[in-house]
Amino acid sequence: MSKDDGRxxxxxxxxxxxxxxxARLLADAGARVLITGRDQTxxxxxxxxxGDNAIAVRSDAASTPSPTW
Incomplete structure (x- = not known):
């Protein structure tokens, strides 16, 4: 069992x-990792x-609209 299993x-x-x-360090230590980025390739x-501990989601955090409070 690794130190990050279940995280x-x-x-x-x-x-x-x-x-x-x-992300690689965390996944290698057993964590489930979600990565984001702009380029799908x-x-x-x-x-x-x-490997199997990762999920990839295309997104652009720089283009997120500002919240209206």
């Missing part, structure tokens, strides 16, 4: 760089690298 994480920008590295490649 979940959401990584924005998880298809490359620090995001992908962080890169997300698909990252999802393949991460």
């Amino acid at each position: 979940s994480a959401v990584i924005t920008g998880g298809s490359s760089g620090f995001g992908l590295t962080t 890169r997300l698909d490649a990252a999802r393949e690298q991460l």
Whole structure:
């Protein structure tokens, strides 16, 4: 049993760089990881690298509208 078994994480920008590295470390330690990114091709490649503990969702956090309070 790994230290992160049963835990979940959401990584924005998880298809490359620090995001992908962080997602890989967490997935390797047993966590279930959801990664997001803007480029579907890169997300698909990252999802393949991460294995069965990962889900990839295409999204662009930079284009999220501001809330109206």
